[in-house]
Amino acid sequence: MRRIGDAPIVRRLLIGxxxxxxxxxxxxxxxxxxxxxxxxxVAVFWANVSNTFTLHAIGLTLVIAxxxxxxxxxxxxxxxxxxxxxxxxxxxxxxxxxDIPFAVSPVVAGLIYLLLYGRNGWIGxxxxxxxxxxxxxxxxxxxxxxxxxxxFVARELIPLMQAQGSREEEAAVTLGASGWTTFWRVTLPNxxxxxxxxxxxxxxxxVGEFGAVSVVSGAIRGQTNTLPLHLEQLYQDYNAVGxxxxxxxxxxxxxxxxxxxxxxxxxASRREAFS
Amino acid sequence: xxxxxxxxxGSTRVLPGFGLSMGISVLFISLVLLLPITGLFGxxxxxxxxxxxxxxxEGRVVASYMVTIGAAAxxxxxxxxxxxxxxxxxVRYEFPGKRLLDALMDLPFALPTAVAGITLATLYxxxxxxxxxxxxxxxxxxxxxxxxxxxxxxxxxxxxVRTVQPVLEDLPAEVDEAAMSLGATDGxxxxxxxxxxxxxxxVTGTGLAFVRSLGEFGAIIxxxxxxxxxxxxxxxxxxxxxxxxxYAGASAIASVVLFVSLxxxxxxxxxxxxxxRRLHGGxx
Amino acid sequence: xxxxxxxxxxxxxxxxxxxxGTAVSGMTFSSAAVAQERELLNSxxxxxxxxxxxxxxxxxxxxxxxxxxxxxxxxxxxGSSAQARAIMQGLRADVVTFNQVTDVQVxxxxxxxxxxxxxxxxxxxxxxxxxxxxxVRKGNPKGIESWDDLVKEDVQMVFPNPKxxxxxxxxxxxxxxxxxxEFDGDEEQIQDFMRTFLRNVAVFDTxxxxxxxxxxxxxxxxxxxxxxxxxxxxxxEYGSDDYEVVVPPVSILAEFPVxxxxxxAERNGNSDLAQSYLEYLYSEDAQRQLAGFNYRVxxxxxxxxxxxxxxxxxxxxxxxxxxxxxxxxxxxxxxxALLDQLQRR
Numbered sequence: 001m002r003r004i005g006d007a008p009i010v011r012r013l014l015i016g017x018x019x020x021x022x023x024x025x026x027x028x029x030x031x032x033x034x035x036x037x038x039x040x041x042v043a044v045f046w047a048n049v050s051n052t053f054t055l056h057a058i059g060l061t062l063v064i065a066x067x068x069x070x071x072x073x074x075x076x077x078x079x080x081x082x083x084x085x086x087x088x089x090x091x092x093x094x095x096x097x098x099d100i101p102f103a104v105s106p107v108v109a110g111l112i113y114l115l116l117y118g119r120n121g122w123i124g125x126x127x128x129x130x131x132x133x134x135x136x137x138x139x140x141x142x143x144x145x146x147x148x149x150x151x152f153v154a155r156e157l158i159p160l161m162q163a164q165g166s167r168e169e170e171a172a173v174t175l176g177a178s179g180w181t182t183f184w185r186v187t188l189p190n191x192x193x194x195x196x197x198x199x200x201x202x203x204x205x206x207v208g209e210f211g212a213v214s215v216v217s218g219a220i221r222g223q224t225n226t227l228p229l230h231l232e233q234l235y236q237d238y239n240a241v242g243x244x245x246x247x248x249x250x251x252x253x254x255x256x257x258x259x260x261x262x263x264x265x266x267x268a269s270r271r272e273a274f275s
Numbered sequence: 276x277x278x279x280x281x282x283x284x285g286s287t288r289v290l291p292g293f294g295l296s297m298g299i300s301v302l303f304i305s306l307v308l309l310l311p312i313t314g315l316f317g318x319x320x321x322x323x324x325x326x327x328x329x330x331x332x333e334g335r336v337v338a339s340y341m342v343t344i345g346a347a348a349x350x351x352x353x354x355x356x357x358x359x360x361x362x363x364x365x366v367r368y369e370f371p372g373k374r375l376l377d378a379l380m381d382l383p384f385a386l387p388t389a390v391a392g393i394t395l396a397t398l399y400x401x402x403x404x405x406x407x408x409x410x411x412x413x414x415x416x417x418x419x420x421x422x423x424x425x426x427x428x429x430x431x432x433x434x435x436v437r438t439v440q441p442v443l444e445d446l447p448a449e450v451d452e453a454a455m456s457l458g459a460t461d462g463x464x465x466x467x468x469x470x471x472x473x474x475x476x477x478v479t480g481t482g483l484a485f486v487r488s489l490g491e492f493g494a495i496i497x498x499x500x501x502x503x504x505x506x507x508x509x510x511x512x513x514x515x516x517x518x519x520x521x522y523a524g525a526s527a528i529a530s531v532v533l534f535v536s537l538x539x540x541x542x543x544x545x546x547x548x549x550x551x552r553r554l555h556g557g558x559x
Numbered sequence: 560x561x562x563x564x565x566x567x568x569x570x571x572x573x574x575x576x577x578x579x580g581t582a583v584s585g586m587t588f589s590s591a592a593v594a595q596e597r598e599l600l601n602s603x604x605x606x607x608x609x610x611x612x613x614x615x616x617x618x619x620x621x622x623x624x625x626x627x628x629x630x631x632x633x634x635x636x637x638g639s640s641a642q643a644r645a646i647m648q649g650l651r652a653d654v655v656t657f658n659q660v661t662d663v664q665v666x667x668x669x670x671x672x673x674x675x676x677x678x679x680x681x682x683x684x685x686x687x688x689x690x691x692x693x694x695v696r697k698g699n700p701k702g703i704e705s706w707d708d709l710v711k712e713d714v715q716m717v718f719p720n721p722k723x724x725x726x727x728x729x730x731x732x733x734x735x736x737x738x739x740x741e742f743d744g745d746e747e748q749i750q751d752f753m754r755t756f757l758r759n760v761a762v763f764d765t766x767x768x769x770x771x772x773x774x775x776x777x778x779x780x781x782x783x784x785x786x787x788x789x790x791x792x793x794x795x796e797y798g799s800d801d802y803e804v805v806v807p808p809v810s811i812l813a814e815f816p817v818x819x820x821x822x823x824a825e826r827n828g829n830s831d832l833a834q835s836y837l838e839y840l841y842s843e844d845a846q847r848q849l850a851g852f853n854y855r856v857x858x859x860x861x862x863x864x865x866x867x868x869x870x871x872x873x874x875x876x877x878x879x880x881x882x883x884x885x886x887x888x889x890x891x892x893x894x895x896a897l898l899d900q901l902q903r904r
Contacts, residue, residue: 003367004451004464011368018364019376021357025429026379028404029394033386036397078299085290092548094300096541100308102483103536105490105510106388107517108315108529115314115522118648128649136650147307155483159476159547160441169290179291194441201437204385211388211493218650220600220635228387233636235393236605236768238796247390254385258378335899393772400777417777418762497772501720501763503902514765515722518640519893520665 030251036244048234048242049249053221057230058249060138064226065206068145072202076153077195081187084161085169095158098151106148110215113144136218141226144212149205153198160194161187196261204254315533318526330527338504339512340531346420346508347488350427355481357428358435359473365436366443380436383429388493395426396498418500423508426494431484438480439473446472475547482543486536598631599832602652602820604639604659606767606789610852611656617848618839622832630832638766639725646671646820653824653833656817656840658786659725660877661884663816676818685814686840687854690874691733692787693805694774694794701781705807706737709782710755717774718784720763721898726770727763728892730784733811735891736880740809754901775802786813787869791853812874815854 005011038045048054083095101109117124117134127134134140168190172182188195210228217224219233227246235243319327330336365377383391398405399416406417416422446469454464492510500506509532516525603611615632623629635642635652643662646652647669655672657663663684666672677683695703701714709716719727734756735749742748761780764770767789774783775797783790787806794802817837824833839845846858850865881887891897 003448004455004461004469005367007461010461014360014364015368015370018361022361022376022379026382028398030382032394032398075299075303078296081292082296082300086293092541092544095544096537097304097308099540100312102486103490103533103540105492105513105529105532107492108513112311112314114648115318116311120648124649133649135648136645150307156437156441159438159479160445163442163445163472166290173290193444197437197441200381201384204381208385208387218635218645219637220633223633231387232389233608237608247386250385250387251382254381255378258381262374397776402778496765497769501765518723
């Protein structure tokens with residue numbers, strides 16, 4: 001059966017337009033970054049990447065992202081379940097509240113955490129007297145990263161779960177399945193790709209976040225310097241090649257997560273084909 | 276108990292997990308989102324109402340609202356069209372390089388915004404790869420508001436693509452088969468059959484892109500030129516206040532952006548809820 | 560792609576492990592490390608990374624020789640007012656080495672730095688200084704020699720926004736100081752001069768680095784205005800054949816103030832170390848390194864060595880023309896003050 005937009009001419013036209021625009025708009029900047037990173041040869045690139053401070057920055061960035069993802073995942077699924085499967089007063093407000101991170105400029109996001117947990121903040125001053133330091137240490141970086149990335153999973157799930165409706169789950173529960181079984185067997189298979197997108201977006205944003213992190217990190221080299229901050233310092237210091245080498249690494253991390261997703265999708269589709 | 280029963284009575288009586296999901300959501304939203312926001316309002320408390328209005332209606336700040344909103348609107352509209360096209364192509368067609376194209380979509384999120392800004396400025400400045408082609412043709416992008424819109428569009432394109440894509444993917448094949456079998460042309464079938472399903476996601480994605488653009492700073496300052504009254508964005512005004520250690524002033528301008536953004540998002544959510552309910556014949 | 564895949568995976572894994580390993584060890588064991596080895600944190604401005612990366616090992620060696628103690632020095636860099644903000648909110652830096660007097664003063668006002676910090680070290684607690692200078696394109700095609708050449712109709716300038724950058728504030732104040740002298744303090748003429756001056760700005764980047772990029776890599780403007788040290792560094796970085804440095808006959812003295820953050824140094828048990836570290840910046844060795852980074856210094860031996868690198872120029876201080884930094888900020892840069900009025904249309 002023919003589907004909409006299947007006519008060869010429409011198809012070619014649309015694909016062509018998409019490829020052309022993406023090439024200009026997205027691929028070109030990517031190429032420019034790698035061109036800059038390798039502008040002085042592979043050896044210089046490698047020297048910049050394998051530098052102790054760069055390695056530390058890569059590690060810190062990855063660890064922060066790995067800690068952020070499960071937290072955002074649990075929250076995102078819970079919220080999406082809540083607002084798409086139940087109706088209650090305040091539902092829209094709740095759903096809007098999770099968009100706060102999108103509405104707040106990242107620098108302001110960092111600032112509000114600093115004002116609360118910093119030395120003069122009303123939680124921060126208590127922490128300070130107990131010698132607990134959250135800001136200008138890795139917990140602060142984690143906190144603002146969670147703030148900035150927490151809407152992504154929920155945002156991916158809500159429209160999809162809304163569009164799917166809850167009939168299948170209701171059927172399962174009516175037939176006697178427990179809540180968890182329903183979730184694992186009925187909901188999860190339906191939302192898994194959206195969930196994966198959500199994780200990828202969360203990861204991408206967590207790895208790349210600069211504005212908010214820069215405010216709360218203190219940017220101490222070898223301690224609280226994430227890759228984007230490290231990059232900024234190199235750039236300020238006229239080490240453009242080093243800066244773009246870091247940028248290339250960040251782009252690479254993004255592409256690798258995407259490749260992982262593509263791999264999973266492919267394996268799943270093969271398993272479905274065999275079963 | 277009776278109140279809870281009333282709450283749950285809306286659309287669904289059978290599904291479990293209300294308490295658990297409500298608990299997690301409310302706890303998280305309170306601790307991670309609302310508590311820090313109180314810091315912002317704590318700063319505002321240092322200002323009298325007159326001072327607050329004086330700060331947010333200062334000529335240069337108002338000019339920055341205009342620049343920001345105008346550029347963000349253009350960026351969002353461009354993204355709506357471009358994002359829909361990309362989502363459609365990625366979901367519906369098989370072609371060489373599809374995986375790569377799909378991977379590219381998330382690039383703007385993964386790049387620190389400053390890198391995006393520097394790179395775009397490099398490409399579009401008069402001596403850049405793109406700039407030295409288009410500037411002789413009379414298009415100046417870098418250091419004009421077009422550059423601002425470009426940077427905004429770049430940083431927010433994934434919002435549209437990634438919101439529309441899963442919904443489109445989830446659309447059963449029967450939907451357009453049915454439409455085609457009735458003899459509708461592609462255009463009509465797309466408008467009448469596909470779009471109604473996509474509207475909520477498309478509007479949400481575009482709205483998010485718009486809102487994200489309002490707050491964007493890092494990617495824009497490198498390509499904006501930052502001339503007073505012409506290419507200064509609101510986020511820069513906030514940054515200036517921070518440089519002056521004026522937390523209250525910074526919070527005042529930030530609160531304007533926050534209110535506008537939240538109002539917009541709330542409107543989108545309400546509209547989307549209505550829309551979906553209509554689509555599902557009363558089911559939310 | 561010719562590498563065997565097992566090797567590639569191995570390489571990737573070991574690199575990843577190294578990266579994650581260093582980060583995790585840093586996260587969990589940093590307090591243990593502090594117990595063994597004292598660690599001094601220097602909070603500095605954003606373009607001083609290489610400078611202190613060069614000076615720190617020298618100081619560490621000197622300290623070990625003098626006191627038989629191994630120490631570690633950490634660096635934190637950012638815009639100098641962002642750095643001051645971080646310290647006020649709890650970044651436990653022992654010393655600050657800034658490029659803005661006002662940013663140290665903010666810390667003094669908050670009680671973190673001694674009130675008389677400018678008397679704690681020689682030369683107003685500024686171990687090195689610089690001035691505002693011009694970088695022009697090869698051959699100086701617009702013939703720019705001094706400030707009044709910048710208000711000509713066909714001249715376009717690039718310098719960072721005085722609203723966001725201390726560097727930009729110096730440029731603004733230097734031009735104003737020149738005009739004040741030129742027009743004998745006639746306020747109306749000074750303001751006309753400044754209005755034209757500001758109108759000739761092609762791009763207002765938020766920081767010095769952005770301005771450099773606009774001028775060098777984007778090819779915008781006829782002249783870049785920045786610290787003399789920066790202008791020289793940029794010229795050697797981007798090719799001395801394509802650019803020329805012009806130091807105007809009259810310009811402003813830019814101080815690079817240092818201070819011990821008393822409260823933090825005490826808390827970290829680093830008071831003696833912090834004091835020595837900053838004193839060390841006045842030593843002949845350190846001054847020579849500073850001069851090598853194109854900063855002007857006070858040590859006479861070093862000054863003589865580098866004499867031909869720094870042209871004689873008449874430097875006025877902010878206090879000479881504007882009374883004090885406080886007054887300069889209040890009258891010129893705050894919201895609605897002169898800078899805003901001059902840019903209003």
